[in-house]
Amino acid sequence: MAEFLASRGALVLEDGRIFRGEPFGAEVDAEGEAVFTTSMVGYQEIATDPSFYGQLVCLTYPLIGNYGVNAEDDQSRRPWVAGLIVREYCDEPSHWRATGTLAEYLRRHGIPALHSVDTRALTRHIRRHGAMRALLVSDRAGRSDEELIERARRAWTPGEHEVVSTVTTPEPQVIDGPGPHVVVLDCGLKEGIISSLKRRGARITVVPVTTPVSEILALAPDGVVTSPGPGDPAQAEAAMETVQGILGAGVPFLGICLGHQLLARAIGAETRRLKFGHRGGNHPVKDLQTGVVRITSQNHGYYVDAGSVPVAQGWRVSQVSLNDGTVEGLEHVSLPFFSIQYHPEGSPGPLDSQGVFDRFLDRVRAAGSRREAPVTTGTRIGGVQE
Known part of the structure; x- marks a missing residue:
């Protein structure tokens, strides 16, 4: 002592x-x-x-x-x-x-x-x-x-405070590749995510979190990834509205960590603060469709309230934490949108979840190059226009 x-x-x-x-x-x-x-x-x-x-x-x-x-x-x-x-x-x-x-x-x-x-x-x-x-x-x-x-x-x-604009890239970055064009909305991007997409041949455009939806859609993305980042998702209102616009355009979407929480808020779900957060490389997560359990890397202080997920609008909880039962994944039952709470790039941490990037790019390829114009009329279904 x-x-x-x-x-x-x-x-x-x-x-x-x-x-x-x-x-x-x-x-x-x-x-x-x-x-x-x-x-x-x-x-x-x-x-x-x-x-x-x-x-x-x-x-x-x-x-x-x-x-x-x-x-x-x-x-x-x-x-x-x-x-x-x-x-x-x-x-x-x-x-x-x-x-x-x-x-x-x-x-x-x-x-x-x-x-x-x-x-x-x-x-x-x-x-x-x-x-x-x-x-x-x-x-x-x-x-x-x-x-x-x-x-x-x-x-x-x-x-x-709103802090994602502090950590985002100051200007767009382009990384060439032979595969689908993936736009990454940088809320606090890690190199491990870029490396994971590059290894799969993606052509990548990283844009600042402040980029308007119209400019993102003008890049003609085959898919959009919203990255992890710091702070309370409730403070990142502008980023949430950007996610809403991407969903409304029907572009295949993957949200990671903060991106997962922004997706949740974009579809009308609620986020809450964890007592001491999930931070480390040893968090078990269960896939509710396959029953497979993976060890994941995590770093977040907020979680999605499962009871607020709009199930009637086609959304479902896809994965849960085996430590405390909190939501670890969301997906739409018919549209190419999904999200995960953990870090599949594993930097640092296990690489059990690298398949998330394969799953995302499979959905991107399945969607092909067809893009519907953003819908401006109709019924709003959990952040998506129909």
Whole structure:
């Protein structure tokens, strides 16, 4: 216990709990939402996952930094975590691909981190009391606990703001390929999704989340993927309306994580906040049509309310979590629209769900190049015009 009391840094939670630790990375303060992830590998992929934007992430795996960092493992243009909290940090990595240390990497991007934290106790606390506002301080000198707790209670968190426009690509990107043309609406895109589509030959156009529906449809997509991303889906109203427009045009659609939640809201379903979120690479999901169970990678703090899904309008829950029964997939019974709550690209995490991309492209090819003009009259069926 003495080692924690003597530590220079601390993670201060809004409920008054303080976890001591030693700083590494940038020695600055950071505000955010305290969460944990159970992934055993992939700390660099976690840091560069835009879905972690504004979050102070506790890594439950105890040894971090042992294989260093390298440019190939980045999942986006920069790290998005507000800070990292780990039990044991290794500053002498041993791996043939390493080009530097995690501490150097975080310092370069101005992100603070703590090691020698009792991450087991922190994780148990978050599980018991829920994800919450927090303040990470690299040096407590000259500041009282009361002062730090008061700052933690006022900390900025991503769930209270529209944040997808912060992490989206600043301009469109085109990746050539021989296959169908897939437009990706970037709400917080990971390179693993692009790689998964490229391996299957797709021609890809990545567009910012702020792109109007008319411009997306003008690209003549054979299919549209809406990516994962950070924050509360209820705050991403403009992105939800974009999804509504894509569905109304009848373009084959795949929503991933936040894209799944935006689809749900676009068809009239509701989303709610999880107590402490699903974050890690070991979440079992059952396909209700086939009975197959897959281990999935997840990173989200909100879920779709199963009771609000408009079943009478042709929508159904297709997959569920075996941990807590929450919705893990939606699909329309006759139209080429479906979504998943987990990350099929598995960066980091298992690759059990790579078949999601095959299923999507099969639907795209089945739909062919035929595109109906957007319907402007008729009865609205769960976000789709008929």
